Amino acid sequence: MKALVYTDTCEVTYRDEPPPIVRAGDVVMEVSAAAICGSDMHAYHGHDERRVPPLILGHEVSGIVQAGKYAGQRMVINPLMSCGLCHDCQSGRSNICQQRELIGMYLQGALAEQVSIAERNLLAIPQDMDPVHAALTEPTATALHAVALIERIAYRPLSEMRCLVIGGGAIGLLGALVLKAKGCSRIDLAETNELRRRSVEQQHCADAFNPVTDKAPHEGDYDVVLDCVGAPATRVASSSAVRPGGIISHVGLQNSGDGFDSRRITLQEITVLGNYCYTHADLTASIEMLYRQQLGNLDWVEVRPLSAGGQAFDDLHHGRVAAGKIVLQPDHLVH
Ligand SMILES: [Zn+2]
Ligand SMILES: [Zn+2]
Structure with missing residues (x-):
């Protein structure tokens, strides 16, 4: 698959990568849209010791699930994988779980044609929701x-x-x-x-x-x-x-x-x-607000092809972007 790989400080490379690693409980999602987050920029600048190159960044994503009980559905990912068992998870505060993991950090991210994710971290969206808007679920949450x-x-x-x-x-x-x-x-x-x-x-x-x-x-x-x-x-x-x-x-x-x-x-x-991240309830409420256009028409989001991701990081780095958010789509989806 094609992916945008963080290869060195201030360097991302669009190249062929092996398909995502599927762990027990994971499913593969065909990415429709994945946004560049401020935390991805932080890594790009070499300021995040948790994100070590070479690494596929990105965790704000919508796409189509390829296998398992949701196969064929358009969904979004909760990129924050918590244990589900600890005191914090069980009291509804999974965002501060000490066992939490995030894709695009230790695990491969979503700035690629495919990403793998725990099936329990998939969230339903209306099937007619714009995939670019759906990719905003995580920052909205x-x-x-x-x-x-x-x-x-x-x-x-x-x-x-x-x-x-x-x-x-x-x-x-x-x-x-x-x-x-x-x-x-x-x-x-x-x-x-x-x-x-x-x-x-x-x-x-x-x-x-x-x-x-x-x-x-x-x-x-x-x-x-x-x-x-x-x-x-x-x-x-x-x-x-x-x-x-x-x-x-x-x-x-x-x-x-x-x-x-x-x-x-x-x-x-x-x-x-x-404040750190979000809970499942915040993500669900965000999908609803984005879908119902309660946050405006979202025309401040800029869409670019994944292959042009290097330029997008460079433009963000130099403050040349008016858009609050750049969303990358696999090249075959950008018209
Ligand atoms: Zn983010
Ligand atoms: Zn936990």
Whole structure:
């Protein structure tokens, strides 16, 4: 099969690879669409010691199942494989299972013509759902999970809250779209890349500004701050943008280290929420929201052939992409 292989730092190679390894309980999926994630970019930059080349990246995928009880069905993958047996899995928090594995990390990923996955990690989708939209299920679920955790502790309905989203990549944009879908109408979004700011504005879900040149319009007065970058500078920005009693949701994983103002967090009772991935329920709800177009028409997604994946990584690396998300499709499916 053809695959896009991460072969070295800042290098991905489109080449022939053996068919995916099928472990007990796995089935092969013929990939229809697979998206490039920020975490794939992190690996590409050589910053993820868990993703070692040569490796097929990619975990945001939709396709057609080739064998087993779902043979022939269009489905999406829950790329996070948890044990199903531990305390966390059994209490509905499979996302923090200590035994979890992810495809495109230790296991072969989905930026290929085929991918292998545990049958129990397949999720049903409407059979007429656009496969490119279906490939957005996983990042949407990440944003939805973060918003769901906020809703659980929010002191007022989200529709009454003023929100700041930091970062206009896919998770930031989807975060703003989910907040809007939940009735939130006052959303600002901080993004340094002008092309991305423009594509956020086109979705009419948030007012975008450049945090390098401008302060957040309502500095110190945000009920909710969603940090979709997760760097020291954005933690500093989150700490000062949030209002007393507000909530900071830390979603991004750019790098660890300091940034939070622990004194302000304590004195002003600010809640800091960590969010990691999603549960089965978040994925199912995301499929529904994407299918019903509750997150807009999704025309900010750019589709390219798998063979042009190297250029896509390079364009993302150089900030030349307005799209919040690039989805790659096997060449025979791109017209
Ligand atoms: Zn992802
Ligand atoms: Zn577990």
